[in-house]
Amino acid sequence: MTDNVKLNEIALAAEAALAEQFRLIDETAFVNTKKVMDAFREHKVSEAHFAGTSGYGYDDKGRDTLDKIYADVFGTEAAFVRHNIVNGTHALAIGLYALLRPGDVMLSITGKPYDTLDEVIGISGEAGNGSLRDFGVEYRQCELGEDFVPLLSDKRIKVVFIQRSKGYMNRRTLSSAEINNMIARVRAVSDAYVVVDNCYGEFTDTTEPNADLIIGSLIKNPGGGMAETGAYLAGSAKACELAGYRLTSVGVGLECGASLDTNKSMYKGFFYAPHTVAQALKTALFAAYIFEELGYDVEPRWNESRHDIIQAIKLGSPDALCAFCRGIQAGSPVDAYVTPEPWEMPGYSDKVIMAAGTFTQGASIELSADGPLRAPYTAFFQGGLTYESGKIGILSASEAVMALGK
Numbered sequence: 120m121t122d123n124v125k126l127n128e129i130a131l132a133a134e135a136a137l138a139e140q141f142r143l144i145d146e147t148a149f150v151n152t153k154k155v156m157d158a159f160r161e162h163k164v165s166e167a168h169f170a171g172t173s174g175y176g177y178d179d180k181g182r183d184t185l186d187k188i189y190a191d192v193f194g195t196e197a198a199f200v201r202h203n204i205v206n207g208t209h210a211l212a213i214g215l216y217a218l219l220r221p222g223d224v225m226l227s228i229t230g231k232p233y234d235t236l237d238e239v240i241g242i243s244g245e246a247g248n249g250s251l252r253d254f255g256v257e258y259r260q261c262e263l264g265e266d267f268v269p270l271l272s273d274k275r276i277k278v279v280f281i282q283r284s285k286g287y288m289n290r291r292t293l294s295s296a297e298i299n300n301m302i303a304r305v306r307a308v309s310d311a312y313v314v315v316d317n318c319y320g321e322f323t324d325t326t327e328p329n330a331d332l333i334i335g336s337l338i339k340n341p342g343g344g345m346a347e348t349g350a351y352l353a354g355s356a357k358a359c360e361l362a363g364y365r366l367t368s369v370g371v372g373l374e375c376g377a378s379l380d381t382n383k384s385m386y387k388g389f390f391y392a393p394h395t396v397a398q399a400l401k402t403a404l405f406a407a408y409i410f411e412e413l414g415y416d417v418e419p420r421w422n423e424s425r426h427d428i429i430q431a432i433k434l435g436s437p438d439a440l441c442a443f444c445r446g447i448q449a450g451s452p453v454d455a456y457v458t459p460e461p462w463e464m465p466g467y468s469d470k471v472i473m474a475a476g477t478f479t480q481g482a483s484i485e486l487s488a489d490g491p492l493r494a495p496y497t498a499f500f501q502g503g504l505t506y507e508s509g510k511i512g513i514l515s516a517s518e519a520v521m522a523l524g525k
């Protein structure tokens with residue numbers, strides 16, 4: 120049997136096996152789309168909301184209404200969404216600096232946070248650079264699964280931090296329900312704020328975590344592949360007010376901040392987001408099935424529950440990892456002719472190879488993959504704006520890996 124015939128057979132079997140899960144994903148997308156559309160109707164979204172403001176940006180109707188829509192859809196008291204929050208890390212830093220004061224303690228109860236927060240917290244980086252640690256905020260952590268309740272007896276703990284997605288770590292991704300259980304246990308014994316890094320999780324469940332702040336990037340799930348840049352914070356009125364002060368300045372808060380001409384893409388992106396997340400989830404399931412059939416360990420497996428859009432595939436050799444990323448790149452809508460090469464990245468000890476043929480630079484709701492060149496040579500991939508294009512990317516990656524003749 121030629122590789123092509125074999126791959127076709129596996130792809131057909133994949134879609135037959137995945138039919139029921141695809142249906143459940145569509146159901147989640149329907150429930151979430153209904154929430155978004157109900158909020159749009161409730162807030163009387165119209166052409167006028169798409170117009171931007173300049174200068175101070177007072178009375179930016181589009182911006183202020185989108186904030187309320189995010190709050191309604193995510194089930195929070197308040198929210199804000201801004202194009203000038205540059206990425207997820209920036210949004211998380213805004214949330215943490217907003218709530219923590221000198222002498223306070225931040226406790227992460229899901230292990231070490233995402234790498235880019237190391238310097239924000241002061242786990243790494245130079246003294247004097249303005250990290251939380253520089254400002255006298257102490258950091259503690261316990262691993263996911265450890266009993267965190269006894270640790271909360273320390274009243275200096277002001278922020279309890281939870282990361283929803285496994286990110287690029289070797290741990291489970293948490294569902295909203297699991298996070299809400301953890302939050303209830305925190306609140307039973309502590310007045311600390313609970314902050315959730317919600318990146319990659321939005322709209323994979325029918326509810327979002329019920330924290331004091333949930334935080335995420337618009338070039339991931341909630342931007343729906345339409346938002347050009349930006350991030351959101353949502354949660355209690357108090358925490359959002361403090362975060363607004365940190366975003367701009369104390370006193371100014373959320374009253375200023377011209378939206379320029381970004382409103383429409385953020386509305387349209389939020390409208391698309393539940394559907395786009397469904398496309399990315401289907402692409403991930405399809406890949407999990409195919410690569411397992413090809414003999415690779417995948418995480419999660421195709422029939423396991425999912426609460427984020429990340430798929431890990433252990434490719435076992437540098438050649439296979441590079442072939443996978445090159446195949447993804449060749450199966451992308453933009454820069455498909457480019458050949459990714461492994462390169463040294465600041466802050467990483469091993470070379471990293473990346474594939475990103477995306478419309479929006481670095482957008483990981485679009486099909487994208489990367490992996491450090493070290494054993495077990497795992498590719499992490501996510502996204503796919505449409506299932507059809509995601510499938511094309513995965514088939515291209517499969518062909519490239521099969522051509523190595525494992």
Ligand SMILES: *Cc1c(COP(=O)(O)O)cnc(C)c1O
Nearest residue numbers: 206207208233284286316318336
């Ligand atoms: C993407 C991500 C972030 C933020 O990363 P940016 O690249 O700054 O947007 C934080 N935490 C997790 C789990 C993420 O996936």
